[in-house]
Amino acid sequence: MANKSGVAPTVPPTAPAAKSTKTGKPKYERSDRPSIPAQTQRELWGRSAGRCEFHGCNEPLFIDSVSQKRSNLATIAHIVAFSPAGPRGHATRSKELEIDINNLMLTCKTHGDLIDNLNYVHQFTQEILLDYKRTHESRIRDATHAIENAKTTLLLVQGRIAGRESVINEEAVKQAIKPRWPGSDSSIIIDLNAYRISEGRAAYWDAASEQVVHETRDLLKKKLTKEEIQHVSVFALAPIPLLVLLGHELTSRLDLDLFQYQRSAASNRWCWQVGQPGSDDGLDPYLPEHIVDVEDVVIAVSISGIVERSAISRAIGREHLIYEIRAQRPGPDFLKYRAQLSEYGTMLRSILTSIRANVTSVKRIHLFLASPASVAIDSGRSFIEKADPEVFVYEFDSPHYKHALTINSARTT
Numbered sequence: 325m326a327n328k329s330g331v332a333p334t335v336p337p338t339a340p341a342a343k344s345t346k347t348g349k350p351k352y353e354r355s356d357r358p359s360i361p362a363q364t365q366r367e368l369w370g371r372s373a374g375r376c377e378f379h380g381c382n383e384p385l386f387i388d389s390v391s392q393k394r395s396n397l398a399t400i401a402h403i404v405a406f407s408p409a410g411p412r413g414h415a416t417r418s419k420e421l422e423i424d425i426n427n428l429m430l431t432c433k434t435h436g437d438l439i440d441n442l443n444y445v446h447q448f449t450q451e452i453l454l455d456y457k458r459t460h461e462s463r464i465r466d467a468t469h470a471i472e473n474a475k476t477t478l479l480l481v482q483g484r485i486a487g488r489e490s491v492i493n494e495e496a497v498k499q500a501i502k503p504r505w506p507g508s509d510s511s512i513i514i515d516l517n518a519y520r521i522s523e524g525r526a527a528y529w530d531a532a533s534e535q536v537v538h539e540t541r542d543l544l545k546k547k548l549t550k551e552e553i554q555h556v557s558v559f560a561l562a563p564i565p566l567l568v569l570l571g572h573e574l575t576s577r578l579d580l581d582l583f584q585y586q587r588s589a590a591s592n593r594w595c596w597q598v599g600q601p602g603s604d605d606g607l608d609p610y611l612p613e614h615i616v617d618v619e620d621v622v623i624a625v626s627i628s629g630i631v632e633r634s635a636i637s638r639a640i641g642r643e644h645l646i647y648e649i650r651a652q653r654p655g656p657d658f659l660k661y662r663a664q665l666s667e668y669g670t671m672l673r674s675i676l677t678s679i680r681a682n683v684t685s686v687k688r689i690h691l692f693l694a695s696p697a698s699v700a701i702d703s704g705r706s707f708i709e710k711a712d713p714e715v716f717v718y719e720f721d722s723p724h725y726k727h728a729l730t731i732n733s734a735r736t737t
């Protein structure tokens with residue numbers, strides 16, 4: 325309804341003309357102002373986050389920015405005035421929109437006065453004010469929407485370790501995911517406790533592997549088809565080779581956080597320790613002194629214990645190169661900080677890059693892990709289907725390492 329001549333006809337022709345003085349003070353009856361229902365006011369405060377919605381202002385309206393005194397400094401301004409004679413008023417729409425939240429702006433006193441001034445309606449048209457309101461409210465929505473994205477799906481993987489069943493406590497893991505929160509009522513549980521290695525090694529690894537692959541692919545299918553799963557938090561207590569397989573199946577495409585059970589912690593055993601790792605909480609890479617082109621490359625990870633070189637030789641028998649990642653102080657309680665796990669991931673991926681570039685005849689990677697569960701999962705995620713050869717994963721069966729399963733072989737499924 326802008327006037328092409330540039331002279332502001334402040335009121336639609338159907339409405340009675342408003343009188344104004346030389347100072348620009350509107351003369352329509354402000355006393356007719358409808359009271360805005362409390363619920364609408366609350367919603368407007370919520371939508372605006374209690375800040376002036378006028379473009380570029382953003383002033384908090386619940387506290388005086390100079391004196392820091394708490395008070396209500398807000399004005400609720402009408403975009404289409406409640407009176408047909410008021411700013412942007414209309415014969416019928418003024419009445420219709422008088423308590424409509426979409427027609428109301430929470431502003432500071434200065435900007436409320438500006439919006440309510442008939443002399444400025446050509447500058448602050450209905451379109452412009454609606455745009456101010458929309459921009460402000462959508463900015464607040466975007467900023468606070470982050471909590472929606474903090475939803476996570478709990479994935480609990482439990483299996484027998486040294487013959488004993490593992491059961492993961494769901495309440496304890498909910499402590500660990502904060503500030504994320506579980507998106508659905510039920511966790512996804514991959515329960516491998518039913519298998520006993522005593523029933524036969526090969527049969528054990530075959531059956532348990534099949535379940536891990538099957539259930540992980542189900543989970544990914546859910547993510548892809550229904551987009552129900554945005555993020556996964558993984559808690560695992562199960563044999564290491566199965567966790568490498570789990571990590572490989574989860575792939576690096578899925579957004580996930582890994583957690584580590586802290587056996588020696590007094591409480592909150594699934595929570596990562598707060599703070600930064602100390603100077604001797606680090607990891608060191610040990611690379612082969614001379615790169616020879618061999619078909620067998622070993623990656624040994626000595627974190628919760630030491631992978632002995634003699635045990636590796638016995639397990640492989642052929643000529644091989646050894647790359648090792650070793651904790652500065654190996655032991656069952658080494659991994660306490662999330663930063664240590666990400667240091668491990670970075671180190672492993674850089675070793676894989678080096679193997680791809682330098683050991684061109686490699687046909688097999690042999691993975692020996694003396695590591696916590698989360699390291700095993702992260703390891704499995706690091707191998708790339710097309711870039712890396714098949715990976716033989718070993719289990720420690722004191723004092724020997726035995727081949728348990730193979731990942732990254734040409735898939736037939």
Ligand SMILES: [Zn+2]
Nearest residue numbers: 376381432435
């Ligand atoms: Zn303002």
